[in-house]
Amino acid sequence: DTAVSQTPKYLVTQMGNDKSIKCEQNLGHDTMYWYKQDSKKFLKIMFSYNNKELIINETVPNRFSPKSPDKAHLNLHINSLELGDSAVYFCASSQAPLVGGEQFFGPGTRLTVL
């Protein structure tokens, strides 16, 4: 059973399009995260939700909008995609925010914007 799953694994799209990445965890965790890993492999936190409430919202363009329909899901919607959005996006979950235990990561979604 996959603990944290993301779909799709690969996403290739044109500039200006709108796309979504879905994330689901079956660990019963309260906290979920979205991270971006750029072409230099540097990871950066984008958002964190705890019990469906946004608790971390880093300086991210407002074209990125997370949506948490329930504790087990945290989806990432991106409007008007730009070339610079090309990256690998990782979803993760933990028992509680940031210090609440180890984080479990999804396999990543490689987004390529042409």
Place this chain on the structure above:
Amino acid sequence: KNEVEQSPQNLTAQEGEFITINCSYSVGISALHWLQQHPGGGIVSLFMLSSGKKKHGRLIATINIQEKHSSLHITASHPRDSAVYICAVASTGNQFYFGTGTSLTVIP
């Protein structure tokens, strides 16, 4: 300057060697994480610690809060340990910062 600095950036070792990866940070923290990113891209959490030392198999993580420094040690290294090791900190200001990673290659 990055809030979390790791050294070395790249490390090559012979199988069986003892390996140390260092992490220094400049912010007040609630916890520090060590992550492993496999060559295929998957990320696994190795440790979360806020004081002292933790051990899991051949891996040992230590942290010195006063010196704002953590080390990850690998004993009896093996080629399957080849990966990127990433240090990350949860700051007391509710931020999360990553180091740039240490790329480890263990040669048989």
